[in-house]
Amino acid sequence: xxxxxxxxxxxxxxxxxxxxxxxxxxxxxxxxxxxxxxxxxxxxxxxxxxxxxxxxxxxxx
Numbered sequence: 001x002x003x004x005x006x007x008x009x010x011x012x013x014x015x016x017x018x019x020x021x022x023x024x025x026x027x028x029x030x031x032x033x034x035x036x037x038x039x040x041x042x043x044x045x046x047x048x049x050x051x052x053x054x055x056x057x058x059x060x061x
């Protein structure tokens with residue numbers, strides 16, 4: 001089994017949750033709830049990508 005550091009695991013989880021939050025944006029309706037979910041998705045993807053990218057020692061990609 002692959003050993004995933006804790007920070008990378010949290011990053012992967014946030015990326016998955018953020019990706020799932022983009023699903024309501026596919027619909028045609030544009031309510032404020034959809035807008036809030038898109039903003040939350042973008043924030044979670046940004047934080048998840050940062051955590052995953054900086055989980056290993058050394059220079060970040």
